[in-house]
Amino acid sequence: SLHGHKFFAEITLSGNKLDKYGFVLDFGIAKKAIKDFVDVNWDHATICHPFDYKLQKFVKDEGDRYYIMPKGETPSAESIAKILYNICLDHPLIGDLIKSVQVWETPDNSAIYSL
Numbered sequence: 001s002l003h004g005h006k007f008f009a010e011i012t013l014s015g016n017k018l019d020k021y022g023f024v025l026d027f028g029i030a031k032k033a034i035k036d037f038v039d040v041n042w043d044h045a046t047i048c049h050p051f052d053y054k055l056q057k058f059v060k061d062e063g064d065r066y067y068i069m070p071k072g073e074t075p076s077a078e079s080i081a082k083i084l085y086n087i088c089l090d091h092p093l094i095g096d097l098i099k100s101v102q103v104w105e106t107p108d109n110s111a112i113y114s115l
Contacts, residue, residue: 002046002055005105007077009034009084013097025097033091034084041067047075077103081113089115 011034015024045065048056050073059066073079081103088098100114 004046005077007080008104009081010102010104011084011088012099012101013094014099015097025093030088030091030094033087033094037084037087047080049074077105077109077111078113081111085113085115 011030013024013030018024019026045067046055046059048059048066048068050069050071056066056068069075069079070083073083081101084103085098085101088094088101100112102110102112104110
């Protein structure tokens with residue numbers, strides 16, 4: 001059934017050196033990397049399974065925003081955590097520091113993705 005969540009994500013970074021300000025990484029850098037992707041793709045959008053053509057058509061016909069998950073992924077907290085983790089992993093300043101991403105779909109239910 002069609003339903004929505006207000007997802008919350010926690011990104012865990014780890015390093016063995018601190019910068020001149022005493023940070024492993026300024027949180028603003030990690031937040032911007034994630035926020036840019038979320039704002040463009042997921043904010044106020046329906047996240048669709050790649051093969052749910054009826055939902056994609058319905059949302060498109062309504063004129064609403066939607067995002068089609070990559071092939072092989074589902075619109076689940078687990079897949080969303082994986083996508084966010086990979087965005088961090090590919091970022092030149094975050095990639096070596098990323099340890100995990102935890103995504104909550106409700107206050108009591110979450111998924112963690114890490115390598």
